[in-house]
Amino acid sequence: MNYALLAFLTTSLSTTIGALPAIVFSRAPKKFQNATTGFSAGVMLAATCFSLLLPSIEIVNSPKTSGTMTALICLSFLLGGALLKILNHVVPHEHFATGREGTEKAIEFKKIWLFVFAITLHNLPEGLAVGSGAGSENPALAYPIMLGIALQDAPEGFVVAVALTSIGYKIPTAIGVAFLSGLVEGIAALSGYFATSVMKEALPWALAFSAGAMLYVISEEIIPESHRKESAEYATIGLMLGFALMMYLDTALSVG
Numbered sequence: 001m002n003y004a005l006l007a008f009l010t011t012s013l014s015t016t017i018g019a020l021p022a023i024v025f026s027r028a029p030k031k032f033q034n035a036t037t038g039f040s041a042g043v044m045l046a047a048t049c050f051s052l053l054l055p056s057i058e059i060v061n062s063p064k065t066s067g068t069m070t071a072l073i074c075l076s077f078l079l080g081g082a083l084l085k086i087l088n089h090v091v092p093h094e095h096f097a098t099g100r101e102g103t104e105k106a107i108e109f110k111k112i113w114l115f116v117f118a119i120t121l122h123n124l125p126e127g128l129a130v131g132s133g134a135g136s137e138n139p140a141l142a143y144p145i146m147l148g149i150a151l152q153d154a155p156e157g158f159v160v161a162v163a164l165t166s167i168g169y170k171i172p173t174a175i176g177v178a179f180l181s182g183l184v185e186g187i188a189a190l191s192g193y194f195a196t197s198v199m200k201e202a203l204p205w206a207l208a209f210s211a212g213a214m215l216y217v218i219s220e221e222i223i224p225e226s227h228r229k230e231s232a233e234y235a236t237i238g239l240m241l242g243f244a245l246m247m248y249l250d251t252a253l254s255v256g
Contacts, residue, residue: 003134003135003137003142003193003197004134004190004193004194004197006134006146007130007131007133007134007142007146007186007189007190007192007193008186008187008189008190009186010130010146010149010150010189011123011126011127011130011131011149011150011153011182011185011186011188011189012182012183012185012186012187012189013182013186014149014150014151014153014154014157014182015123015153015154015156015157015160015178015179015181015182015185016157016175016178016179016182017154017157018153018154018155018156018157018158018178019157019158019160019161019174019175019178019179020175021158022158022161022162022165022171022174022175023171023175025158025162027162027165027166028158028159028162030230030231031231031234032159032234033159033162033163034226034227034230034231034232034234034235034238035234035235035237035238036155036156036158036159036238037156037159037222037225037226037235037238038223038226038234038235038236038237038238038239038240038242039152039155039238039239039241039242040152040155040156040222040238040242041218041222041223041226041235041238041239041242042238042239042240042241042242042243042244042245042246043148043149043151043152043242043243043245043246044125044126044149044152044214044217044218044222044242044246045215045218045239045242045243045246046148046242046243046244046245046246046247046250047129047144047145047148047149047214047246047250048211048214048215048218050144050246050247050250050251051129051133051141051144051145051148051246051250052129052132052133052145052207052208052210052211052214053073053077053207053208053211055141055204055207056073056076056203056204056205056207056208056211057069057070057073057204059203059204059207060072060073060204069204072205073204073205073208074208076204076205076206076208076209076212077208077209077211077212077215078212079209079212080125080208080209080210080211080212080213080214080215080216081212081213081215081216082212083209083213084121084124084125084212084213084216084217084220085216085220087121087124088121088216088220091117091121092114092117115164115177116177116180116181119160119177119178119181120180120181120184120185121217121221122181122217122221122222123153123181123182123184123185123188124184124185124188124213125210125213125214125216125217126149126153126185126188126214127184127185127186127187127188127189127191127192128188128189128191128192128206128209128210128213129145129149129192129207129210129211129214130145130146130149130185130189130192131188131189131190131191131192131193131194131195131196132192132193132195132196132203132206132207132209132210133145133146133207134146134189134192134193134196134197135192135193135194135195135196135197135203135206136196136203137197139253140253143253144246144249144250144253147249147253148245148246148249148250151245152242153182153185157178157182160174160177160178160181161174161175161177161178162174164177192206192210223235223239226238226239
């Protein structure tokens, strides 16, 4: 299957598929929500290290230019985080736990759209990461990221759907939000794919940029949110499991 299509389908559908069980299970224990949120953080954290940063350094590394190129990788990494920081302060959005953020224009939007924007900001780095890996057209690089992000998107979609229904939204609306957020992630994946497939030289910088954007989301949003609720230790357990799974996938699928 075409790498671009696979990247798009993986990112755009996994969140929606994960939200579907909310049709039957309209509630989820806080322990489960914390564990799945922590799991997402763990997968993303391992992907940042093993699937994005290390490959980007390996691509540019050579005895003569290793210092300079690694410094440029670090710069790309920081630029990715800076972009998400800017978007986080500019784009009006609302989190389930912390309330509204972004510009004062947030009040002009319906609350449901603020949730959509928040989830979109959360998923944007994941889409870029999947697309950048797919753009390499190297299975050892592309498949671990795709599978890891899909595995963490599915339970995340369920938690989002349950959270929306718990504050009064109907199931079709909750699943619609999951679909929209997944669609934006898919578009981000296509952007990352075309950027790196058309300009192969951009691959290491795109990987590092995606890593920086992802780490910002992990530190700024996901880990703090998972530890604001009761039973925060389950978030830590989930993070450890997610990290271990992604580390295994990256190693197992990279062999050969």
